[in-house]
Amino acid sequence: MVLATGRSSATTIPVLDELGIAPRFLVCSNGAVTLHRDPGGYRREWVESFDPAEVLRSIRAHLVNVRFAVEDEAGRYRYAEPFPPATTGLDSEQVQVAFEELWDRRATRVVAVSPGHGLDDFLAVVEKMGLRRVSYAIGWTAWLDIAAEGVNKATAVERVRAELDIRRDRVMAVGDGHNDVELISWGAESGRGVAMGHSPVELIEAASEITGSVHEDGLAQVLSTL
Structure with missing residues (x-):
């Protein structure tokens, strides 16, 4: 199993x-x-990790009030704006940084949450982005998980x-x-x-x-x- x-x-x-x-x-x-x-x-x-800089800039240009968190290989998160509680793990495993600091190292995953969007609207915006060189999955709500291409x-x-x-x-x-x-x-x-x-x-x-x-x-x- x-x-x-x-x-x-x-x-x-x-x-x-x-x-x-x-x-x-x-x-x-x-x-x-x-x-x-x-x-x-x-x-x-x-x-499997990737450079998150391009995708972070791209999403921010398309989505207003989006919140980001970047995960490293140990499962620790850095985030730029307050994240929904109990969604990315223990508080001890998280640290808040400036948006520009989110791409100063390789990431295993970028998480983007857009509280102001319903799921259908969120899907439509994501499709318009044309994200390239990454793989992405949509959560149950306006939640986007982004990984390295093909992962x-x-x-x-x-x-x-x-x-x-x-x-x-x-x-x-x-x-x-x-x-x-x-x-x-x-x-x-x-x-x-x-x-x-x-x-x-x-x-x-x-x-x-x-x-x-x-x-x-x-x-x-x-x-x-x-």
Whole structure:
């Protein structure tokens, strides 16, 4: 089993402790950081980073009152304006800096939040930006996650699959969010790509199977078929 999440590594490991699981590999930050468990705990195995300067300037030119946070490979965030509470992890892992200081080092992810936009309006603005040389995923609200070009949960999980030498027709991917589209498409290509019942339309269209919603224990339903 591999847990693939949009959470940073710093905020994911405590969740594993609560769940009582310890997968060998852990995909964080929407695929930008993959951790490997060894006797000493989790260490960073693969990290995909990029120069965030161009994308930060581009988004700020298109969106008014947007708030930015930039994540490093350890899961620490720097932000320019106050961020919604409890969205990027522990306060101890964050520091506020001037906007121009957000691009003075490489990033694993840029997060942009635009509180004044509804999701549909936000999507329309993002499409007009024509973001290049990056990958991006839209959250449930006006929330944009930006990573290095070609980096997403699917690329990271495929790397883990190859490392473990598991056949493609033996994989199953389950997800429920906009940032799972590539992962579910990857699973559906040769194996099983399963969308939770409460998933957005884009994810359901990418899936080869649909399971129950989270309130119906949909993940348990599909795991019971293994």
